[in-house]
Amino acid sequence: MQHVVVFVEHKAGATRKVTFELATEARRLADQLGGKAHAVVLGPGSAAIAEQLKAYPLDEIHLSEDSDVEKFLLAPAVEYLDAAAKSIGSCIILLPNTMLGKDLGGAVAARLSAGMTSDVTEITVEGGRVNCVSPKLGGALITSCTFKDADYGVITIRPNSFAATPGAGAGHVSQLEKPVGNTYAVSIESDVEEGSGELGIEEAPVVISGGRGLGGPDPFTTLLKPLADALGGAVGATRAAADAGWVPYSLQIGQTGKTVSPQLYLAAGISGAIQHKVGMRSAGTIIAINKDGGVPIGEFADLLVVGDLFAIIPELTKLVQEAKAVHA
Amino acid sequence: MKIVVTVKLVPDANAEKRLDPATKTLDRQPGATVLNPFDEYAIEAALQLKEKLGGDTTVTVFSMVPETGKETVRKALAMGADDAAMLSDPGLAGTDVWGTAYAMAHALKKIGFDLVITGGLAEDGNTGGVPCALAEHLGIPALTNAAKIDIVDGKLHIQRETDSGHQVVQGPLPAVVSVTMAVGEPRYPSLKGIMGAKKKTVTALTLADLGLERPVGSAGAKTEVLSFAPPPSRAKGQIVTAEDGPSGAKIIFDFLKEKKLI
Ligand SMILES: Cc1cc2nc3c(=O)[nH]c(=O)nc-3n(C[C@H](O)[C@H](O)[C@H](O)COP(=O)(O)OP(=O)(O)OC[C@H]3O[C@@H](n4cnc5c(N)ncnc54)[C@H](O)[C@@H]3O)c2cc1C
Ligand SMILES: Nc1ncnc2c1ncn2[C@@H]1O[C@H](COP(=O)(O)O)[C@@H](O)[C@H]1O
Numbered sequence: 001m002q003h004v005v006v007f008v009e010h011k012a013g014a015t016r017k018v019t020f021e022l023a024t025e026a027r028r029l030a031d032q033l034g035g036k037a038h039a040v041v042l043g044p045g046s047a048a049i050a051e052q053l054k055a056y057p058l059d060e061i062h063l064s065e066d067s068d069v070e071k072f073l074l075a076p077a078v079e080y081l082d083a084a085a086k087s088i089g090s091c092i093i094l095l096p097n098t099m100l101g102k103d104l105g106g107a108v109a110a111r112l113s114a115g116m117t118s119d120v121t122e123i124t125v126e127g128g129r130v131n132c133v134s135p136k137l138g139g140a141l142i143t144s145c146t147f148k149d150a151d152y153g154v155i156t157i158r159p160n161s162f163a164a165t166p167g168a169g170a171g172h173v174s175q176l177e178k179p180v181g182n183t184y185a186v187s188i189e190s191d192v193e194e195g196s197g198e199l200g201i202e203e204a205p206v207v208i209s210g211g212r213g214l215g216g217p218d219p220f221t222t223l224l225k226p227l228a229d230a231l232g233g234a235v236g237a238t239r240a241a242a243d244a245g246w247v248p249y250s251l252q253i254g255q256t257g258k259t260v261s262p263q264l265y266l267a268a269g270i271s272g273a274i275q276h277k278v279g280m281r282s283a284g285t286i287i288a289i290n291k292d293g294g295v296p297i298g299e300f301a302d303l304l305v306v307g308d309l310f311a312i313i314p315e316l317t318k319l320v321q322e323a324k325a326v327h328a
Numbered sequence: 329m330k331i332v333v334t335v336k337l338v339p340d341a342n343a344e345k346r347l348d349p350a351t352k353t354l355d356r357q358p359g360a361t362v363l364n365p366f367d368e369y370a371i372e373a374a375l376q377l378k379e380k381l382g383g384d385t386t387v388t389v390f391s392m393v394p395e396t397g398k399e400t401v402r403k404a405l406a407m408g409a410d411d412a413a414m415l416s417d418p419g420l421a422g423t424d425v426w427g428t429a430y431a432m433a434h435a436l437k438k439i440g441f442d443l444v445i446t447g448g449l450a451e452d453g454n455t456g457g458v459p460c461a462l463a464e465h466l467g468i469p470a471l472t473n474a475a476k477i478d479i480v481d482g483k484l485h486i487q488r489e490t491d492s493g494h495q496v497v498q499g500p501l502p503a504v505v506s507v508t509m510a511v512g513e514p515r516y517p518s519l520k521g522i523m524g525a526k527k528k529t530v531t532a533l534t535l536a537d538l539g540l541e542r543p544v545g546s547a548g549a550k551t552e553v554l555s556f557a558p559p560p561s562r563a564k565g566q567i568v569t570a571e572d573g574p575s576g577a578k579i580i581f582d583f584l585k586e587k588k589l590i
Contacts (some may be wrong), residue, residue: 009491011492073469073470073471073472073495073497073499074460074469074470074472075469078460078464098491099472099473099489099490099491100490100491102449102455102456102457102460103456103459103460103470103472103473104460105456105457105460106425106429106455106456106457106458106459106460106461106464107460107461107463107464107470109425109426109457109461109550110426110429110430110460110461110462110464110465111464113426113550114426114550115424115425115426115549115550115551116424116425116426116455116457116461116550116551117455117551118454118455118456118457119454119455131554134454135454135559136452136453136454136556137338137339137451137452137454138451138454139559140558140559141556141557141558141559142556142557142558142559143553143554143555143556144553144554144555144556145551145552145553145554146551146552146554147550147551147552148549148550148551148552149548149549149550150426150550153550154457156456185469185499185500185503186469186471186497186498186499186500186503187497187498187499188495188496188497189495189496189497189498190495190496191490191493191495192493192494192495193492193493194492194493194494200491200492206589231590243513249489249508249509249510250489252509255365255451256365256366256509263589264584264587264589266580281559281562282559285587285589286562286565287580287583287584289576289580293567293569298564298567299564300561300562300563300564300565301565302562302565302566302583302587303565303566303567303568303579303580303583304565304566304567304568305568305569305570305576305579305580306567306568306569306570307569307570307571307572307573307576308573308576310573311572311573311576312570312573312576312577312580313577314573315573315574315576315577315578316576316577316580316581318577319577319578319581320581320584320590323581323590
């Protein structure tokens with residue numbers, strides 16, 4: 001028997017869809033492993049998140065409103081998560097595959113002498129063993145791996161890979177005790193949110209990406225953003241665009257950027273280099289707009305429209321907006 | 329001030345890559361390994377810091393890698409690092425995140441450091457867990473995802489990227505700092521650097537030098553690879569030429585409707 005523990009990432013009480021994907025998957029795994037589904041929520045705003053989590057089939061929600069979690073880097077969260085896991089006993093810890101999720105996952109795995117596997121897109125249970133499917137080598141290989149010789153396993157999960165399905169659960173809420181005797185070494189002096197309230201590209205169901213073909217920074221906001229808004233998505237980019245300083249690196253998709261799996265990926269002015277492809281090849285549908293019909297992206301896009309993106313995108317945005325208006 | 333940069337060698341992303349079906353570990357042919365692209369940024373960050381701090385600051389490259397990786401490690405020296413240390417041992421084959429961080433921590437204690445700089449992710453294993461796991465094993469803080477590193481009055485001042493923006497954090501030395509690509513484009517080795525690298529010291533360490541208490545390699549691993557396969561390939565789709573903007577938009581719009589994406 002093994003329990004499942006979800007680490008809930010949030011910012012002052014605002015969380016993202018991946019939290020509910022994790023909660024849903026935790027229930028499914030816990031049932032197969034004969035254990036309970038837990039969640040751990042830390043820092044100011046935790047109580048509000050716990051209320052939202054009650055709509056998902058969790059057994060126990062452990063929280064602490066301790067403000068140290070947002071005053072000091074990583075260490076307080078590591079202490080709480082480590083202590084919670086030890087009091088729950090043998091368990092699988094699910095975190096989102098985000099910067100924070102990978103940091104906490106690594107630290108907690110070291111403390112618990114646990115196995116760790118990241119960027120997982122599929123989990124199965126066979127004979128009490130948890131098997132995780134994840135891409136390696138920039139997506140060139142898909143591996144399945146399992147935990148061994150460890151009471152604990154740490155899994156970071158790629159957003160948009162699992163369904164988020166509300167359901168009834170005991171939803172019992174309890175307060176975590178503050179780990180004693182620690183002074184935290186790394187203080188957070190300032191914390192700036194960029195593009196707050198918008199979906200991150202890793203979680204967006206639709207990603208509208210631009211490359212060198214956009215020719216400068218402005219078309220990202222004047223051309224791609226309105227289309228992304230109309231389709232309920234986010235704007236992404238190639239490394240060529242990020243290197244040129246047109247967009248921040250946080251929007252870069254590919255081998256040295258983010259990996260996304262949206263339902264729809266629209267690539268405008270992007271050639272489809274292998275280093276870009278590995279970050280978006282698992283999208284549901286890929287559509288490309290390129291003035292050159294011989295580009296590599298034509299080899300794997302579901303649809304390549306050969307034409308001028310500057311002429312096509314504004315018209316497409318209009319069509320989508322009109323269709324939405326009719327349905328609204 | 330002694331900075332140690334940890335670098336992993338990974339199969340060349342542009343060469344064909346595979347796992348060895350027998351051992352289910354990565355097949356590392358010597359010719360096909362390169363510096364993990366993310367670690368080039370870690371080297372760059374260390375060299376920038378050395379230039380800023382001046383004085384007796386040194387940069388040591390550390391890699392846990394089979395001996396065949398020596399030539400690739402020299403590339404890091406050619407970029408400007410002062411010397412290197414390699415931990416190589418057949419007993420390390422099959423090591424996972426836990427064992428890597430554990431063995432690296434002991435090796436780093438052996439060679440000594442004031443600051444450890446790592447990349448954010450090794451492209452082959454794709455875990456990103458080592459930097460924080462390493463800090464835990466060393467019992468020192470982790471300052472992760474740094475975009476800018478400064479040391480003022482013996483304290484680390486770091487601007488770091490977060491999932492939703494950025495932070496400024498402050499912490500003590502020694503520490504483990506992982507970096508993002510925002511530290512700046514890694515420099516190319518100069519011809520002088522390449523020539524000089526041949527004369528720089530590469531210290532060889534083996535497991536016998538570390539006296540580990542717990543098993544590493546496959547025996548100590550907490551994860552096991554069960555199977556692997558190439559990803560499902562995407563079929564080639566339609567290629568349609570648009571006469572003008574409106575017709576191109578219509579083609580895409582109809583396709584979205586057909587796929588029920590709108
Ligand atoms: C180690 C390494 C790591 C890398 N990591 C990444 C990564 O993570 N992500 C990434 O994206 N790249 C990465 N790259 C770079 C990658 O190899 C490509 O150089 C990059 O993806 C190209 O970006 P692009 O498609 O925007 O530009 P280009 O290849 O220059 O393509 C621009 C396209 O725009 C089209 N175009 C121009 N004008 C118009 C118009 N008006 N209408 C329609 N189409 C137009 C052109 O026909 C062309 O096909 C990496 C490279 C290396 C070596
Ligand atoms: N075998 C290794 N030798 C040296 N450094 C490593 C090794 N494995 C991981 N690292 C470091 O840890 C970082 C993150 O790797 P990982 O957590 O394995 O994705 C890398 O960018 C390297 O700096």
